[in-house]
Amino acid sequence: MLNALPNKFRAWLFRPRIEHGAIMLTQRRIFIIPTRQGFTLVFVLVVMLLGDINYNLSLGYVLTFLLTMMAVMSMLHAFRNLAHLEIRAGRTEPVFCGETAQFMLHFNNPGRLSRYQLCLVQAGESFWKNTHAPLQFDAPAGQDTEVAFPLRATRRGWLQTGRLRLYTEFPLGLFYCWSYLHFDTRCLVYPKPLGDAVLPAGTAPDGTGMRNMAGDEDFSGLRKYTAGDALPRIDWKAYARERGLQVKQFSTPLGEELRLDYADTPDRNTEEKLARMTRWVLDAEAQGLHYGLCLPNGELPSNSGIAHRDQCLRRIALFNLDSETR
Amino acid sequence: MSKPLIYGLLLSILMVIAPHAEHLPLWVSALCAGLMLWRAWLTYSGKKLPKRWLLLLITVAGTAGIVLTFHTLFGREAGVTLLMMLATLKLMELRDARDAMVLVYLACFIIITNFFYSQSIPTALYLLATMMVIVTTWVHLQARNIALKPRVRIAAVLLLQALPLTLILFVLFPRVQGPLWGLPQDAYASTGLDDHMSPGSLSRLSLSEAVAFRVSYNGQPPRRDQMYWRGPVLWQFDGRAWTPGRSPFPVVPKFTDLGQPVDYVVTLEPHNKHWLFALDVPDKLSITATLTDDFQLLRKNKVNARLRYAARSYLVYHANLQESPRQLKRALQLPPGQLDPRARQLAAEWRAGSKDDADIVRTALAYFNKQGFVYTLEAPPLGINSIDDFLFKTKQGFCEHYASAFVFLMRAANIPARVVTGYLGGEYNDVGKYYIVRQSDAHAWAEVWLAGQGWVRVDPTGAIAPDRVERGLSAALSDKAALPYMERNPPQWLRNLRFNLDALANQWNQWVLGYDSERQYAFLSRLGMESITWQKMALNMSAGIGLVIALFALYMLRHLYTRRPDRVQAAWLRLCRRLAGSGLPRAAHEGPQDYAERVAAARPELAATIVDLAARYSALRYGVPGDEEAKRDFLQRARNLKV
Numbered sequence: 014m015l016n017a018l019p020n021k022f023r024a025w026l027f028r029p030r031i032e033h034g035a036i037m038l039t040q041r042r043i044f045i046i047p048t049r050q051g052f053t054l055v056f057v058l059v060v061m062l063l064g065d066i067n068y069n070l071s072l073g074y075v076l077t078f079l080l081t082m083m084a085v086m087s088m089l090h091a092f093r094n095l096a097h098l099e100i101r102a103g104r105t106e107p108v109f110c111g112e113t114a115q116f117m118l119h120f121n122n123p124g125r126l127s128r129y130q131l132c133l134v135q136a137g138e139s140f141w142k143n144t145h146a147p148l149q150f151d152a153p154a155g156q157d158t159e160v161a162f163p164l165r166a167t168r169r170g171w172l173q174t175g176r177l178r179l180y181t182e183f184p185l186g187l188f189y190c191w192s193y194l195h196f197d198t199r200c201l202v203y204p205k206p207l208g209d210a211v212l213p214a215g216t217a218p219d220g221t222g223m224r225n226m227a228g229d230e231d232f233s234g235l236r237k238y239t240a241g242d243a244l245p246r247i248d249w250k251a252y253a254r255e256r257g258l259q260v261k262q263f264s265t266p267l268g269e270e271l272r273l274d275y276a277d278t279p280d281r282n283t284e285e286k287l288a289r290m291t292r293w294v295l296d297a298e299a300q301g302l303h304y305g306l307c308l309p310n311g312e313l314p315s316n317s318g319i320a321h322r323d324q325c326l327r328r329i330a331l332f333n334l335d336s337e338t339r
Numbered sequence: 340m341s342k343p344l345i346y347g348l349l350l351s352i353l354m355v356i357a358p359h360a361e362h363l364p365l366w367v368s369a370l371c372a373g374l375m376l377w378r379a380w381l382t383y384s385g386k387k388l389p390k391r392w393l394l395l396l397i398t399v400a401g402t403a404g405i406v407l408t409f410h411t412l413f414g415r416e417a418g419v420t421l422l423m424m425l426a427t428l429k430l431m432e433l434r435d436a437r438d439a440m441v442l443v444y445l446a447c448f449i450i451i452t453n454f455f456y457s458q459s460i461p462t463a464l465y466l467l468a469t470m471m472v473i474v475t476t477w478v479h480l481q482a483r484n485i486a487l488k489p490r491v492r493i494a495a496v497l498l499l500q501a502l503p504l505t506l507i508l509f510v511l512f513p514r515v516q517g518p519l520w521g522l523p524q525d526a527y528a529s530t531g532l533d534d535h536m537s538p539g540s541l542s543r544l545s546l547s548e549a550v551a552f553r554v555s556y557n558g559q560p561p562r563r564d565q566m567y568w569r570g571p572v573l574w575q576f577d578g579r580a581w582t583p584g585r586s587p588f589p590v591v592p593k594f595t596d597l598g599q600p601v602d603y604v605v606t607l608e609p610h611n612k613h614w615l616f617a618l619d620v621p622d623k624l625s626i627t628a629t630l631t632d633d634f635q636l637l638r639k640n641k642v643n644a645r646l647r648y649a650a651r652s653y654l655v656y657h658a659n660l661q662e663s664p665r666q667l668k669r670a671l672q673l674p675p676g677q678l679d680p681r682a683r684q685l686a687a688e689w690r691a692g693s694k695d696d697a698d699i700v701r702t703a704l705a706y707f708n709k710q711g712f713v714y715t716l717e718a719p720p721l722g723i724n725s726i727d728d729f730l731f732k733t734k735q736g737f738c739e740h741y742a743s744a745f746v747f748l749m750r751a752a753n754i755p756a757r758v759v760t761g762y763l764g765g766e767y768n769d770v771g772k773y774y775i776v777r778q779s780d781a782h783a784w785a786e787v788w789l790a791g792q793g794w795v796r797v798d799p800t801g802a803i804a805p806d807r808v809e810r811g812l813s814a815a816l817s818d819k820a821a822l823p824y825m826e827r828n829p830p831q832w833l834r835n836l837r838f839n840l841d842a843l844a845n846q847w848n849q850w851v852l853g854y855d856s857e858r859q860y861a862f863l864s865r866l867g868m869e870s871i872t873w874q875k876m877a878l879n880m881s882a883g884i885g886l887v888i889a890l891f892a893l894y895m896l897r898h899l900y901t902r903r904p905d906r907v908q909a910a911w912l913r914l915c916r917r918l919a920g921s922g923l924p925r926a927a928h929e930g931p932q933d934y935a936e937r938v939a940a941a942r943p944e945l946a947a948t949i950v951d952l953a954a955r956y957s958a959l960r961y962g963v964p965g966d967e968e969a970k971r972d973f974l975q976r977a978r979n980l981k982v
Contacts, residue, residue, distance in 0.1 A: 050440060057444050061451055066515050069644045070454045071852040072463055076470075078508040080447060082501035082884075083474065089892055090497070096896065127489065130482040151484070184493050185474075186440070186481045 033197045035101045035121075038179075042192045043095050045088060051187035054084055084187050091190040094128050094181045098152065102198035103159065107326070109291075110169050110205040115161035116198060120152045128152040130183040133162055136176035136193055147180075166202040169287070170334045173199045203330045204284065206292040212300075213277050213293070235259040239319060243299035260299070270315050271297050271304040273325075287329050294329070298322040308332055340433060341483060345382045347476035348442055349375055352430060354469040355449040356423050362456060364408050367420050370401060374427040394431055401428075419452045439480050446473050458852050460844065467498075474498060504887055511863075511880035513873035514856040531610035532760055532781060534571040537580035538725060541760070542716045542737040545812065547778035550608055551762055552616060553845055555773035557602040561618070563764055564808045565654050567784065567796065568616040568776065570761035572633040578674040579725050581743060581758050587665055590632045594620055598655025606848065607646045613637045616761060616776075618652035619796060625649040632666065633757065634658065634794075645853050658794040662755070670755030670788060679726040679747065686751030696754045696789050703748055704802040707741065710734065714804035714815055738807070741799040742783040755788040759796070764811050769835075771842030779812060907959045907970055910977040914952070917982045931956050948980055 026044075036042075047055075058081055065073035103117030122128055132147035152158045166172050180191035235248055238258035248259040273293045278286040290306075297304040298317065305315035306325045310332065313325055353375060360368045374397075381388065401424045402412070409417035426445045433439060450466050474494040479485065531551055533540065552568075560566075575584035601618060615628055615636040626648045628636045638646075659666075673683075693699045713735040721728040726747045729740050736744075742758050749756035763782035765774035784798040801808045807815035829837075850858075863871050868879070915925045915934070923941055925934045935953030939946035955973045 053440075054444070057448065061448065064451060068455065069516075069855070070451065070458070071854055072454045072458045072466075073451045074512070075463075075505060075509060075851075076447070076450055076454075076466070078505040078512070079470065079498070079501050082504035082508065083497050085504070085884075085888065086497055086500045086891065089888070089895060090493070093895055129485050129489075151482075183481050184478045184497065186477075 027193065031195050031197050033102075035099050036194060036196075038095050038098045038100070038192050040092075040096060043092060043190060044192065045092060045188050045190040048182060048187060048189045051084070054080075054187055058084075084185065087185040088188045088190075090184050091181060091188040093126070094131070094183050095179065095190055095192055097124065098122055098128065100179075100194060102196035105198060105200040107201035107203060107323070107330075108166050109203045110166050112166055113163045114166050114172055114200040114202065115163055116174050116200060118160045118162055118194075118196075120150075120158045120160060122152040122154060122156060122158065125154050127154045128181075128183075130181055132180050132182075133160065133194075134178050134180070135164075135174070136178040136195075164200075166200070169202050169204040169284075169330045171199045171331075172202045201327060201330055203326045204287045204291045206295055207285075207288045208292075210289050210292045210296075212271065212296055212302075213273065235261060243296060246299050271302050272307060272315070273297065273304055274307040275309055276307070283333065287332060290329050291326060294322055294325045340435075340439065342382055343487075344439070344476070344479050344483070345433065346379070347472070347479055348433065348439060349379055349382075349430065351446045351469070351473045351476050352426055352442065352449075354472055355446045355453070355466075356426070358453050358457070358462070358465070359419065359423060359449075362416075363420060363423070366404065366408075367401075367424060370397075371423060371427045374431060378430045388433070389431060391432070394428060398425075398428055415455060419449075419455070422449060422452065436480060443473060443477050443480070460847050471495065471498060500891055504884055507880060507883040507887065509854070510859070511876050511883065513876045514854070514859050516856050531608075531612065531778060532570050532762075534573065534583050534612070534614075534760075535580060536573055536739050536743070536758060536760060536783060538718065538721055538729075538736070538740055538743070541739040541781050541783055542718065544781045545716060545737070545779045549778045550841075551610070551776045551778055551780070552605050552607040553773050553775055554606075554765065555604050555771075557604070560603075560774070561601055561654055563810070564801075565618075566764050566774075567619045567759075567782075567798075568762040569619050569621070569634060569636075569759060570614055570616055571759075572631075572635055572786075573758040573760065574633075574669050575672065576674055576743075576747065578676075578678045578723075584669065584672075586632055586669075588632075588663065590663055590666075592620075592630060592632055592634055592659055593661070594622070594653065594656045594658055595660060596655075596657045597622075597653040600651050600653055602649070602651050604647065604649045606845070606853075607642060607648070609643045609645055611641050611643050613639075613641055615642070615646070615648065617650045618654065620656050620658055621650055621652050623651040632659075644855075645848055647849070647853065657792060659788075660791070660793045662788055662793070667755045667788060670757050671750050671753065673747070673750050679724045681724075682726045682730055682744070682747060683751045685730070686748045689748075690752045696787070699752050699754060700749070700787060700789075700797055703745060704797070704799060707745070707799050707802040712736070712741075712803045714800065714807065716816060738800045739783045741803065742785050745785045745797065745799040749785070749787055757786050759784055759786055763808065766811075768838045768841055768845075770838045771845050773845065775841055782807075907956065907973060910974050911956045911960075914977050914980060917980075921982050945980070945982075948976075952976060952980065 058077055061073065061077045061080075064070070065077055099121040101119045101121070103119055105114060105116050108114045118133075120128075120131070129151050130149060131152060132149050134145065134147040148160065148162055150158065150160050162174060162177065164172060164174060174196065177194040177196075178191050179194055180189060182189055235251065236259065238247060238260050242260045246260050248261050251257075251259045273290055275286060275290065278289045280286045280289055294304070294306070298319070298321075301317065303315050303317050304325075306313040306328060308328060311328070313321075313328060356371055363371075380386075402421065405417055405420050405424070406412055409420070411417050412421060422445070426442065426449060429438065429442050429445065433442070446469075450469060453462065453466060471491075471494060474497060475490050478490050478493050478497075482490075531549075532544070571583060573581035573583055575582045600622065603618070605616065607615060615624075615638055617624070617636055620634050621630065621636055624636065626638075626646070628638050631637060689699050689702050693702060711734055714737070715735050716737055718729075718736040718740060719733045721733065726744050729736055729744055746756040746758050760781070760783045762776045762780040763784075764780050765776040767774055782800070784796060784800065786794045786796055788794050798808060804815040854862075860871055863876070868875070911931070918938060919925065921942075923938055929937070931953040935949045938949045942949075952973070955969070955976070959970060959973055
């Protein structure tokens with residue numbers, strides 16, 4: 014049915030718009046067409062009507078009309094199920110390549126009416142056959158519902174949801190009511206870290222001697238686990254005591270300094286080099302070292318800490334990408 | 340598929356099938372019940388569904404059983420039975436949402452088949468309840484994790500909203516007079532008089548409470564003993580049963596010396612026969628029908644829908660004073676051979692001892708009256724000489740026995756006579772101001788042809804049980820136990836209740852079930868619609884439906900389009916606007932705290948108040964819902980702030 018629309022009109026009607034902030038689903042943004050099941054019902058109703066006429070069944074007419082009108086009213090209900098939802102994109106945590114990014118979306122339902130069976134899917138997919146199971150959720154009345162839209166990260170750099178289709182077939186499944194959501198929200202994807210890689214040799218500021226691993230033994234405290242921390246550093250005893258995932262931190266003697274240089278990677282192609290560097294950054298941070306980053310397009314001075322680690326990873330993730338901003 | 344969903348589907352199917360149990364073959368009811376119990380148990384215990392081949396086996400066996408029972412698969416009964424069996428079998432292979440949708444549609448379809456058997460008000464209400472269950476299940480199917488209460492609410496809202504729209508469609512949808520194609524023989528149910536009368540046939544019918552037709556008289560109704568509703572006329576006797584025989588030369592009947600006419604309107608229940616009922620003798624009719632030479636009204640097609648007609652009859656008349664010799668000869672036919680010798684003997688004696696035909700008639704009636712005959716519903720069985728057995732041995736019978744014996748005696752005495760069947764009397768409904776004629780009012784009487792008088796009605800039953808003619812069946816029978824309860828003497832309140840219900844049923848029949856193209860036309864003209872065409876009806880219908888839907892839309896979406904910030908927020912926004920007016924607009928990103936701090940820095944004289952207000956606002960808006968006191972306090976303070 015949709016294909017019957019002239020292409021130009023379709024292009025205008027469903028013109029892509031990338032938005033930020035909150036989207037309010039007004040009637041101009043909501044589209045509605047009958048589903049396949051809706052057409053089946055039309056067929057059933059026609060058969061019923063023929064039976065009514067043939068056998069002169071007055072109550073048959075009543076039933077047929079009742080069903081017809083319920084179907085028509087369900088269109089209004091389907092529309093109402095989407096109308097005036099307010100949707101905001103929330104923040105998304107960076108992920109490593111190969112993991113699933115969770116795009117947080119907030120569905121604010123200010124009204125007194127609960128919205129049921131909302132489905133979210135990427136817009137590229139066909140109307141009738143969803144290759145991926147859609148994300149289904151309800152938005153209870155007067156509440157802000159937080160929904161994580163999962164998307165598999167397959168390349169480093171910025172990951173975007175593209176156009177999302179929010180649809181519902183509630184209440185009778187006879188009408189497909191949908192709206193497009195296209196937020197400017199994006200998720201940073203770090204390269205997938207190499208399985209294991211030996212850190213390059215560290216250098217003291219005076220430029221002498223090998224890195225002293227002894228520093229690792231100086232336990233200085235615990236901090237919360239963040240993605241990418243080395244498993245041996247997790248305090249499993251604390252975890253067993255149900256204190257959550259904690260990571261042991263070690264102080265390093267001052268002056269120990271590590272230089273993670275792109276040029277030092279033994280790999281041949283860029284992606285592999287970046288994967289190795291990602292591993293280095295993670296390990297260096299896990300071991301509590303001071304480390305600096307050196308990429309062909311710039312350097313980061315030596316430092317340590319989660320913020321520094323994230324900054325390094327960001328630089329690696331966005332290395333040599335056109336979409337690189339900031 | 341979740342358990343509650345399956346239970347919902349089971350309940351839906353159970354509710355649509357249950358009313359059919361009454362007329363389904365017993366084994367089909369048992370099979371359906373068994374399958375549903377099995378399914379319920381499987382769901383309850385969480386066991387696996389049966390294998391495909393087993394279901395296939397049951398399906399084939401069931402279909403074969405239906406063919407054996409009905410000798411076809413395509414009649415109405417067989418079709419309905421098959422449909423129900425398939426619906427229950429579908430329950431057994433419920434795998435995904437599509438199967439469930441098929442079941443929902445099937446359930447709706449089976450509801451329609453219920454209307455073949457009954458379209459009464461209770462049926463309609465029951466099926467509305469069934470629709471409620473089906474729609475609730477339907478909604479559940481679409482939203483699996485929705486609780487029962489909102490599910491029921493949504494279904495109820497959908498149904499209630501659809502009701503007024505249905506009414507518009509019902510009134511204005513252009514009606515087409517069916518049938519569109521040939522119907523199977525068993526398309527219509529039938530109870531009522533047959534054109535075949537044998538001992539016991541009318542007494543059996545008399546046990547039925549079913550309504551045959553309803554009559555309302557224009558003006559004064561006739562006396563009760565004049566309410567002879569004429570039905571099939573029977574000429575041919577084979578020694579046991581009476582049948583119409585065949586009229587060789589249909590002649591137009593001639594009525595002379597007519598008395599006062601009686602006008603009335605009959606609403607005839609469908610009986611799947613050709614004849615109509617009218618008071619003796621009918622003259623005018625509002626619909627097309629043929630008046631036969633023995634004064635029956637015949638319709639071209641069988642009456643298989645409720646039929647309403649106005650008629651005029653003359654209760655005082657001379658009918659066919661000049662009857663054709665052929666007809667008179669037909670009216671003297673007796674079974675061949677020497678059946679019933681004693682009755683023939685008796686008739687010969689009467690003939691010998693009387694001066695004219697009318698005298699013989701009087702003698703016969705006196706004979707019935709004096710010889711100890713009993714009027715009863717439970718007549719003993721009769722042998723091969725049925726007339727002799729009845730007249731001389733058992734002496735107990737119902738109206739068909741008396742009519743049959745009387746006509747036999749008349750013919751044996753060489754007086755032309757025939758049996759007339761129909762209804763006698765009726766029950767007056769005070770509430771609806773009409774008479775109800777039931778199957779229990781079925782009656783048989785005789786007509787004899789006398790020179791100079793034409794065909795004269797003689798009711799031998801009146802000679803034995805005059806109460807039957809004057810007051811009705813229950814007054815005439817001494818053994819009332821065999822009658823339905825309501826035909827005996829029920830208390831007055833029960834009688835009134837019954838009249839009220841029947842009056843309601845009558846309105847329902849007239850306006851809902853009998854709403855056909857004619858009635859639609861009449862009704863719309865009365866509403867003031869001129870020159871009614873189907874285009875015009877369709878246009879009005881669309882406009883009406885569009886309007887009602889628009890009203891619903893306005894009502895349903897009103898919450899969505901009117902945004903009412905709460906009072907606290909409104910007061911805060913007002914305050915912000917006032918501050919903006921004094922040169923300190925709130926930036927889009929600024930929360931109340933930040934904004935207050937900035938204002939405080941720029942306007943030190945307001946600092947304490949504004950910071951306090953911002954804190955209160957944050958607490959009221961984002962904290963735990965505050966009490967009314969705190970809100971009022973905030974509103975007061977916000978208003979009092981001098982910018």
